[in-house]
Structure formats: C-alpha cells, structure tokens
Amino acid sequence: MSLDTPRTGTPLERLTHHEALQRLEHERNSRLTQLRAIDEAGTDAEEQVMSAQKDTIRRVLAEVEAAFARIRDGSYGICRACAKPIPVERLEILPYAKLCVPCRRDTA
Secondary structure: OOOOOOOOOOOOOOOOHHHHHHHHHHHHHHHHHHHHHHHHOOOHHHHHHHHHHHHHHHHHHHHHHHHHHHHHHOOOOEOOOOOOEOOHHHHHHOOOOOOOHHHHHHHO
C-alpha cells in the first residue's frame, strides 16, 4: 500500500494513542543514545562531522517532542498542511511526521 493513501475500512486507520507514544519514546531514546555515543567518541578531526550529526539528532528530537505535544492537543496524525489524516503506514515509519507524503513533496 502506498504511503500517499490512507487505509480505509480497517480498524488500523490510525495509530492508537499508546502505539504512537511507544514509537515516539523509542525515537527519543534512540536519538539520546546517539548523542551520548557521539559525546563519548571522537577526535578533533571528527569533531566537525560529529557536530553536524548532533545538530541533526537534536533537530529530530525537537520534532519528536513536537509530536508528543500534538498527541496531547489531539492533532497527532493530522497533516499540518492539508488537515487530512496522515496514513498509519507513514506514522509507523516516521512517528513524528507532521505532513502527509503529498504535502511533504510539495514542501521539498
């Protein structure tokens, strides 16, 4: 099934609140582990690369935290651009997604 098209007629049209929280917790823990590993490793020559990696990880952590806020305010799983439901398959892959695939393509 395409990530562009939401499932219809199935009981899994949206991630449950619990499933979304679990996926976001996993993303947060993974990124925090990556940051700790980067902090513990490296030399001066690798410092610039590690700095870029840290910036990327921090950006994703911010997106994860924003997804937690969307869960709290009830807007999780709704595209911020078109206000349509984000397909569950996309949220399974990228639990902090704030745009559906067509809207993401339009902003790229």
